[in-house]
Amino acid sequence: MKLRTKLIALSLLTLLLPWSGWKLLQELEQFLRESQQNALLASARTLAGALPMEFRSQLLFLPELYLPLRRLAGVPALDGYVDEWPAASQGLEFASRDGRLAVSVLAGSHDGRLFLVFDVDDESRNRASPAGRLTPTASDGINLMVRNPRGLFSYTITTGAPGPIQLSGERSDSGQLDGFWLDREGGYRVELALPVPPGNSDISFQVHDAATSGEDALLWAGPGGTPERPRWIGLSSEWTGLSEWLGRSELESARSWLIDANGWVLADSGRSSGQSAAENRHRTTWLQRLLYRLVAGARTEILTDGPAVSVRLGEEVAGQVLAGRESVRWTQDLETAVVWNTVAVPVILQDEIRGAVVMQSTSDGLLLVTNRALGRLLLTTLALTFGLAAGLWYFASRLSMRVGRLSGAVSRAMEDGIDLNVLPLKDDPDELGELARNNQKLLRAVADYSQYLQTLAGKLSHELKTPLAITRSSLDNLASQQLGAESQRFLLRAREGVDRQAAIVRAMSEANRLEAAIGAAEWETIDLAGLVRGCAEGYRSVHPGRTLSVQVHEEPVPLECAPDLLAQALDKLVDNAMSLSSGDDEVTLALDRGEQTCRLTVRNTGSRLPDELQERLFDSLVSLREKRGKEPHLGLGLYIVRLVAAAHNGTVSARNLPDGRGVEFTLELPL
Numbered sequence: 217m218k219l220r221t222k223l224i225a226l227s228l229l230t231l232l233l234p235w236s237g238w239k240l241l242q243e244l245e246q247f248l249r250e251s252q253q254n255a256l257l258a259s260a261r262t263l264a265g266a267l268p269m270e271f272r273s274q275l276l277f278l279p280e281l282y283l284p285l286r287r288l289a290g291v292p293a294l295d296g297y298v299d300e301w302p303a304a305s306q307g308l309e310f311a312s313r314d315g316r317l318a319v320s321v322l323a324g325s326h327d328g329r330l331f332l333v334f335d336v337d338d339e340s341r342n343r344a345s346p347a348g349r350l351t352p353t354a355s356d357g358i359n360l361m362v363r364n365p366r367g368l369f370s371y372t373i374t375t376g377a378p379g380p381i382q383l384s385g386e387r388s389d390s391g392q393l394d395g396f397w398l399d400r401e402g403g404y405r406v407e408l409a410l411p412v413p414p415g416n417s418d419i420s421f422q423v424h425d426a427a428t429s430g431e432d433a434l435l436w437a438g439p440g441g442t443p444e445r446p447r448w449i450g451l452s453s454e455w456t457g458l459s460e461w462l463g464r465s466e467l468e469s470a471r472s473w474l475i476d477a478n479g480w481v482l483a484d485s486g487r488s489s490g491q492s493a494a495e496n497r498h499r500t501t502w503l504q505r506l507l508y509r510l511v512a513g514a515r516t517e518i519l520t521d522g523p524a525v526s527v528r529l530g531e532e533v534a535g536q537v538l539a540g541r542e543s544v545r546w547t548q549d550l551e552t553a554v555v556w557n558t559v560a561v562p563v564i565l566q567d568e569i570r571g572a573v574v575m576q577s578t579s580d581g582l583l584l585v586t587n588r589a590l591g592r593l594l595l596t597t598l599a600l601t602f603g604l605a606a607g608l609w610y611f612a613s614r615l616s617m618r619v620g621r622l623s624g625a626v627s628r629a630m631e632d633g634i635d636l637n638v639l640p641l642k643d644d645p646d647e648l649g650e651l652a653r654n655n656q657k658l659l660r661a662v663a664d665y666s667q668y669l670q671t672l673a674g675k676l677s678h679e680l681k682t683p684l685a686i687t688r689s690s691l692d693n694l695a696s697q698q699l700g701a702e703s704q705r706f707l708l709r710a711r712e713g714v715d716r717q718a719a720i721v722r723a724m725s726e727a728n729r730l731e732a733a734i735g736a737a738e739w740e741t742i743d744l745a746g747l748v749r750g751c752a753e754g755y756r757s758v759h760p761g762r763t764l765s766v767q768v769h770e771e772p773v774p775l776e777c778a779p780d781l782l783a784q785a786l787d788k789l790v791d792n793a794m795s796l797s798s799g800d801d802e803v804t805l806a807l808d809r810g811e812q813t814c815r816l817t818v819r820n821t822g823s824r825l826p827d828e829l830q831e832r833l834f835d836s837l838v839s840l841r842e843k844r845g846k847e848p849h850l851g852l853g854l855y856i857v858r859l860v861a862a863a864h865n866g867t868v869s870a871r872n873l874p875d876g877r878g879v880e881f882t883l884e885l886p887l
Contacts (some may be wrong), residue, residue, distance in 0.1 A: 225613035227605040234597035253557050255543050256577050259467055260561040264573040266465070271458045271483075275476065275570050281439060282309045282450035284480050284527050285414055286324040289330065294380070295404045296398025298322070298333055300453075306528040307335065308449070310423075310437050320422045323451055330451070332410065333880050334358055335425065336437075337403040342426035343376050355426045358406060361446060362683060365419040365590055373397075373406060381406070414453070414611055420446035458483035470577040473526065477570055479534040481526050494757035498781065500872045520525075537572040553579050559689065564693050576614040615648075622652055629659050677721045685722060734863045737778035744773040744782075744814060748807050755790050755805075764795060767806035773814055775887060777864055785860035786816070788853040793820035796879065813866075813884050825870060833870050857883065 267275075280658035282485040286302055298304035307320035322333040334746040342356050357374030371393050375381060382394035391411030398405045422438040455474070462472040462485035536543035537560035545558040558576040562569045621640045629639070639659075691711055699707065746769050752766045786805075793803045801822035808815045825833070833854050854868075861868040866885040873880055 223608045223667050224605065227601075227608040233600060237597050249546065249557075252577065253546075253559060256467070256470070256557055256559045256575055257542060257544070257561065258560050259470070260472075260575040263438075263462070263465060263575070264470060264561045264563050267573075268461065270460070271455065271461075271474075272565060274455065275474075275482070276565050278570075281447065281451040282452045283321065283323045283419075283482075283504050284482075284676075285451050285526060287324065287454065288326040290328075291326055292324070292331060292407070294394060294396040294407050294409060296378075296396045296407050298335075298405075298407075302334065304333075305525040306526075307333075310439060312425075313439045317425050317500050319437050321421070321449075323414070323419075325453070328413050328415075330362075330412055330414040330417060332360075332408045332419070334408075334421070335350065335403070336405070336423055338423075338425055339402060340425060341399075357406075357424060359422045359424070360408075361420045362410060362412055362417060363419075363448065364412055364415075366412070369412065373408070378404070381408075395459040414451055417451050418448040419451065420448050429590055452480075452482075453690065455483040461483055467575075467577060470575055472576075473529065473574040475534055475572050475574060477531055477538060477739040479529045479531075479538065481528060482571070484526065487577045487744045489760075489802060525856040533558055533560060533574060534572060536560070537574075538569060540569055607784065618648055622655070626655050626659065630662070667704065676880075679724040680717065682720055684714060686851050688718075729741075734778075734781065734859060736861070737781055739776060741774055741776045742818075742830050744777070745807055746772070747767065747779060747783065748786070748805065751790075752805055755794075759794055759883050763789075763802045765802060765804040767804060769807070769809070772886075773809050775814065775885065777885070778860075781860045781863060785857045785883065786818075788857050789818040789883070792853055792881070793818050793879070796820060799823040803879075809887075813886050814884040814887070815878060819873065819878055819880045823879050824876060825872050825879055857881075861885070 232446075279616055288300065290300065292300040300325060301322055304322065307322045309318065309320045311318040312705040316339070318337040320335045324331045336356075336358075338356060339358070339675075345658055351549075355374045357372060360371045360373060362369045362371075366385070369387060371383060373383070373395070375379065375397045378399045379396050380505060381393070381397055383710075384391070391409060395406055395408035398407070398504075416870075423437050424436055439449055446805065458474060462474065462483055471487055472480050472483075472485040475481055489803045507836075533543070533545060540562055540563070543560045547556045547558065548554070556576055556578055558574065560572050563571045563573060571852050596672040618641060633680050639652055639656050641648050642656055643649065644652070644701050688782075691707065691714065748768050749766060752764060755765055790803065790805065797803065797820040801820055804817075806815075806817040806819070808817070857868050861883055866883060868881070868883050870879065870881045872878075
């Protein structure tokens with residue numbers, strides 16, 4: 217991994233800053249939430265404990281079965297639709313024993329008049345015959361009874377077809393009942409306006425599904441009882457006095473309810489001005505609401521509609537508190553910055569749960585404060601993260617560029633011998649500058665040592681010629697004397713040593729002469745393929761019994777070169793291959809022509825180059841031969857090949873063949 221990549225990866229650790237800020241923000245939101253809910257719970261406990269005695273008595277002696285009267289904003293249109301009815305889905309429900317017949321009833325009042333809605337689930341349809349008598353066994357319908365201080369009134373509601381209903385009760389003074397019968401999918405709905413006042417009134421009813429095959433098929437749904445002793449449903453108006461008391465006692469921007477043990481709302485303080493203003497004050501974007509959802513998590517529910525008029529609180533609010541446990545619920549409006557906190561505290565009378573006080577407060581500040589803090593946090597930490605990452609990337613790029621310049625200059629100095637005084641970064645005061653100065657010292661020492669090695673052969677050959685000549689002449693003079701057999705043997709061994717030393721001197725002189733001869737070589741255009749084939753014939757005669765394969769195309773390969781130098785380089789490569797392999801191994805001489813260059817290749821089997829010394833093969837006085845023969849090997853042969861390749865602007869390389877099949881030397885020359 218490059219240095220730049222490592223530093224960029226290291227800069228990713230700065231992402232811990234926004235992560236830790238995010239966790240801190242969640243803790244802040246949780247703290248604000250708990251503070252508000254604890255304050256609201258304390259207020260609800262206070263209200264539950266401070267309920268006036270008269271309302272405690274009413275709560276204690278509530279009728280067994282009653283139906284809250286809704287306050288209608290106006291006279292509802294008798295059309296079978298419940299658009300004008302508040303909380304139309306919260307009705308008193310009854311069903312037959314087998315569940316096939318069900319009814320939900322609503323009651324409302326306006327201007328001293330009673331209104332009822334019966335919503336019936338009945339898959340079958342049995343209508344009354346217009347000419348026949350309207351009896352329960354002949355058609356679907358409702359038997360309705362109303363009692364109040366004026367008396368008892370009963371009505372049988374059936375119809376031959378959907379539409380308006382007008383009928384009179386069984387008593388002459390019961391007045392006219394107006395209504396509307398609306399068929400719907402899966403049942404029907406009946407909306408009625410009764411000619412009786414709602415105050416101090418009770419109702420009882422039975423919804424019947426007409427018999428189709430005898431009396432046993434008749435289904436009933438209603439509060440129960442018998443025609444002689446029906447079970448009555450009390451009509452209960454809102455406890456206005458308690459609603460006013462709750463409105464005076466509650467917190468600002470809060471709303472309070474008193475509910476009974478079944479969840480019916482007995483008193484409602486209504487929305488305060490502060491609560492309504494909070495709900496309308498701020499509109500938030502979808503992004504702000506999404507961010508708050510991410511912070512709050514599953515602790516806050518989403519409501520599509522805020523609470524308006526509640527007749528009965530659902531299980532999500534009243535379920536726990538009516539079971540004896542205080543409950544807390546957080547909800548968020550879908551479109552605004554309002555967050556609702558709803559708490560419920562049980563009201564216990566005579567060791568029984570008779571109802572509960574429910575309080576709800578709005579807090580637009582919770583969402584807005586969290587969003588503002590989140591915005592500042594994200595802006596600060598992300599700016600810091602990106603700034604730090606950009607700074608590290610710039611630093612890493614500059615550092616990588618400087619290291620790359622120094623590395624490239626050192627490589628060129630080792631290969632091409634550039635002036636070490638122009639080495640980059642050597643004047644810089646930091647660690648890279650110190651590294652450049654140390655490299656300059658090292659390269660200068662290596663250059664001096666390389667120059668010494670390159671001239672060592674010439675110096676040694678020059679210095680050894682005279683001592684060798686003196687030694688040889690002394691041995692010749694000694695040989696002319698009368699010597700014994702033992703002395704003759706020592707003289708022979710001395711002459712062999714002198715001959716080996718003379719061969720070494722000749723080899724060193726050859727390299728020295730070649731360096732001087734390269735500049736004076738004669739250049740001409742020849743057929744390189746012909747030169748290779750001619751040299752190969754000579755090698756076969758010099759190395760009889762060895763296998764030498766020649767792979768050269770018949771087409772001529774014209775090349776402007778110094779033929780003597782190329783032949784000498786080829787001699788060194790073939791001699792090297794022969795000496796590094798045994799008599800059973802094969803040596804291959806090949807010539808390939810490309811578009812811009814030609815490749816002269818010498819391969820041999822049976823040997824392998826050490827991996828750690830392949831780059832030093834073509835240096836002066838470097839020999840990798842493990843076996844030493846009679847002829848001295850000073851490591852000058854491949855050095856001569858490199859000199860010839862450089863004189864022709866070519867290159868020479870060596871590599872081990874795959875699977876240990878041998879060694880390949882390649883001399884590449886430009887055409």
